[in-house]
Amino acid sequence: xxxxxxxxxxxxxxxxxxxxxxxxxxxxxxxxxxxxxxxxxxxxxxxxxxxxxxxxxxxxxxxxxxxxxxxxxxxxxxxxxxxxxxxxxxxxxxxxxxxxxxxxxxxxxxxxxxxxxxxxxxxxxxxxxxxxxxxxxxxxxxxxxxxxxxxxxxxxxxxxxxxxxxxxxxxxxxxxxxxxxxxxxxxxxxxxxxxxxxxxxxxxxxxxxxxxxxxxxxxxxxxxxxxxx
Numbered sequence: 525x526x527x528x529x530x531x532x533x534x535x536x537x538x539x540x541x542x543x544x545x546x547x548x549x550x551x552x553x554x555x556x557x558x559x560x561x562x563x564x565x566x567x568x569x570x571x572x573x574x575x576x577x578x579x580x581x582x583x584x585x586x587x588x589x590x591x592x593x594x595x596x597x598x599x600x601x602x603x604x605x606x607x608x609x610x611x612x613x614x615x616x617x618x619x620x621x622x623x624x625x626x627x628x629x630x631x632x633x634x635x636x637x638x639x640x641x642x643x644x645x646x647x648x649x650x651x652x653x654x655x656x657x658x659x660x661x662x663x664x665x666x667x668x669x670x671x672x673x674x675x676x677x678x679x680x681x682x683x684x685x686x687x688x689x690x691x692x693x694x695x696x697x698x699x700x701x702x703x704x705x706x707x708x709x710x711x712x713x714x715x716x717x718x719x720x721x722x723x724x725x726x727x728x729x730x731x732x733x734x735x736x737x738x739x740x741x742x743x744x745x746x747x748x749x750x751x752x753x
Contacts, residue, residue, distance in 0.1 A: 531554065531557075532557065532577030532647075533557040533558070533559060533574060533575075533577060534557065534558055534576055534579070534580060535567065535574065535578075535579045536551070537560075537561050537562075537579065537582055537585065537593070538560065539563070539585055544560045544562070547580060547636055550640045551640050551643065554640045556640075556643070562585075563588075564585040564587045564593055565587050565588045568596055568597075571593075571597065572602075575604075576604060577604070577605075577647060578604065578605045578607065578643050579606045579607070580639065580643065581609065581626075582611075583608055583609065583615045584610075584611050590608060590609075594606050594608075595624055595625075598625040603682065603684060605627045605649075605684070606625070606627055607628045607629065607642055608628070608629035609632060610629055610631050616631065619725050625682075625687075626729070627646045627684045627685060627686040628645075628646055628686060628722065629722060645712065646685070649685040649689055660692070661695075662694075662695040662739035662750045662752065663737055664739075665691075665695070665734055667688075669692055672688055674688065676737040681734060683730070683733065684729075686711070686726060687726055687729055687730050689711050690726050691740075691750075693710055694740060694749065695750045698739075698749075698751065698752035699750075699752050700749060701746050701749040702747050702748055702749065703747040704724070704747050704748075707723045707747065708720055708723055723747075727740060727742075739751045
C-alpha cells in the first residue's frame with residue numbers, strides 16, 4: 525500500500541510483515557507516505573519508479589540483499605538517504621568492512637519511534653542548511669561546505685549527507701580529538717545510548733572513499749580526529 529502525505533514517500537524494504545507494519549504505522553503518524561516491499565529485486569525497481577525521499581532497508585533479504593541494493597543505487601548515482609536495518613552482529617560487521625554509502629543504521633529489535641526519528645534526522649541532513657562560504661583543506665582533501673562538495677586531490681568524491689556532515693565536523697576543528705559519543709551527539713543528534721558503532725561504520729566508509737588522502741586518524745581509546753592541512 526502507498527500513501528502520499530506531505531513529508532514525502534518512504535520505502536520500507538522488510539520481509540517480516542509485523543516489523544514492516546509497525547514501521548509503516550509510525551512513519552505514517554509522522555506524516556510520511558509509506559510503500560512496503562518484501563523482495564530485494566522488486567524493491568530496486570520500485571525505488572527507480574517511485575523515487576522515495578528515504579529508504580528503510582533490511583540487510584537480510586532473500587534474493588538481492590540490502591547491501592546489494594544500496595550498492596546498485598550508488599553506482600547509478602542515486603544518493604537517496606538509506607537507513608539500514610540489521611538483525612545480526614555479522615551483518616553489522618559487513619557494514620563496518622564495506623564502502624556502501626548508507627546514511628545510518630538500526631539494529632533489531634528497535635523502537636519504531638526511534639526509526640521514525642532517525643528518518644527525519646537523515647532527511648534534515650540531506651536537505652542541508654544555508655551557511656557562509658566555507659572551504660577547508662585537510663591533507664589532500666578539500667571540503668566546500670557551501671556547495672557541499674568534496675575533493676581528494678583533483679578527484680571529486682561523492683558522499684552521503686551523513687558522511688559529508690561527519691567529515692565537515694572533523695575538518696572544521698583540525699587536530700581536535702572527538703570521542704564517539706561526542707560525534708554521535710554532534711553529527712547524528714543521538715544520545716550515546718543509541719550505539720556508537722554507527723560512528724565506526726561511517727568513518728570506515730569515509731576512509732574507503734577518500735583512500736590514501738583521508739585526513740582522519742584513530743586515537744586509540746578515545747575516538748577520531750582530522751589532521752590539519
